[in-house]
Amino acid sequence: MDQVRELASKNAAVIFTKSSCCMCIVSRTLFYELGASPAIHELDRETNGREMEWALRGLGCNPPSQLSS
Numbered sequence: 001m002d003q004v005r006e007l008a009s010k011n012a013a014v015i016f017t018k019s020s021c022c023m024c025i026v027s028r029t030l031f032y033e034l035g036a037s038p039a040i041h042e043l044d045r046e047t048n049g050r051e052m053e054w055a056l057r058g059l060g061c062n063p064p065s066q067l068s069s
Contacts (some may be wrong), residue, residue: 001055003048013038016056019045 008014013031017024019042031038043049 001058003053004055005061007039007041011039012036014041015039016041016043016052016061018043 004016013023013036015028015031015038017040018027028038028040042068043053046052
């Protein structure tokens with residue numbers, strides 16, 4: 001959980017996503033279209049992405065079923 005908090009504190013906008021999630025791709029595109037430059041962390045490409053996903057759940061995030069695959 002500490003790593004998630006640390007990554008989230010480094011940027012004004014942070015997106016934890018998975019590369020295969022269509023809603024995540026749409027959200028990321030929307031941020032870019034609005035002129036934001038969010039930090040993107042794709043959990044399926046992170047070495048400890050599964051642990052990060054569980055940490056996010058512990059913080060109250062409830063990702064769609066695609067994220068838990």
